[in-house]
Amino acid sequence: MSEDGEPRRLKGTGWRFAYDTLRDEILSLALEPGQLLDETTLADRFGMSRSPVxxxxxxxxxxxxVVTLANRSTIVAPIDVIGFPKYVEALDIAQRMNTRxxxxxxxxxxxxxxxRRQKDFEASVKGGRHLAMSLANKEFHMAIAAAGRNPYLAGFYERLLDQGRRMLHLHFQYIERTRDGYLLTDEHAAMLEAIRDRDVSRADALAHAHTRQFRNSFIDFMKENYSFSVPLDSPDKA
Incomplete structure (x- = not known):
């Protein structure tokens, strides 16, 4: 680390350093949805030209x-709260199918x-690092998807998990602050047990409940912090 707290950049890392740093900051919400990302400012920050930025x-x-606007400025992509019910509906289907x-x-x-991925997640929870937690959560679920032997479903699932990582951070923050819920570790252990027992029906039910728990905590967070409501019509169907 440099004296001002900025990670030191190795020579030749170029765009990769900027990409990794910005991606972590976006996923951890250090860069807020809608925040302007100015190329010149970022180039000065990272000590590089505008091309790698x-x-x-x-x-x-x-x-x-990130999203490029009509005026060519770039902002951190907003979190699509209005589309959240459709997102979580797709997540529920992908999660259940891969777990089954x-x-x-x-x-x-x-x-x-x-x-092994479950132990990694438990370790990240003990460390209290949300970025590490969301990555370990994704890797746990992708290990399950790999066991399902369907690369098409696994690829779709991975994209949904990536899209939801910022919402998962809000989920973590909410249940840590309110103590209303738990940080997924018990649910992960139960899913692993069902997979070990080859209990397809229980694996499906646990995956479905897992999605609902995430959905409910995120919506409770939004209700607590914002003045609009989100439809709750999915994924309650059995």
């Missing part, structure tokens, strides 16, 4: 983490990989 922003746009397939098709090696 522009490349980093292009790659972030490809992940839907894992329970049906898993190998002993898959179980070891999932258990």
């Amino acid at each position: 522009r490349e980093a922003l292009i790659r972030l746009a490809g992940e839907e983490l 397939l894992a329970a049906e098709l898993r190998t002993d090696a898959d179980l070891k990989a999932i258990a």
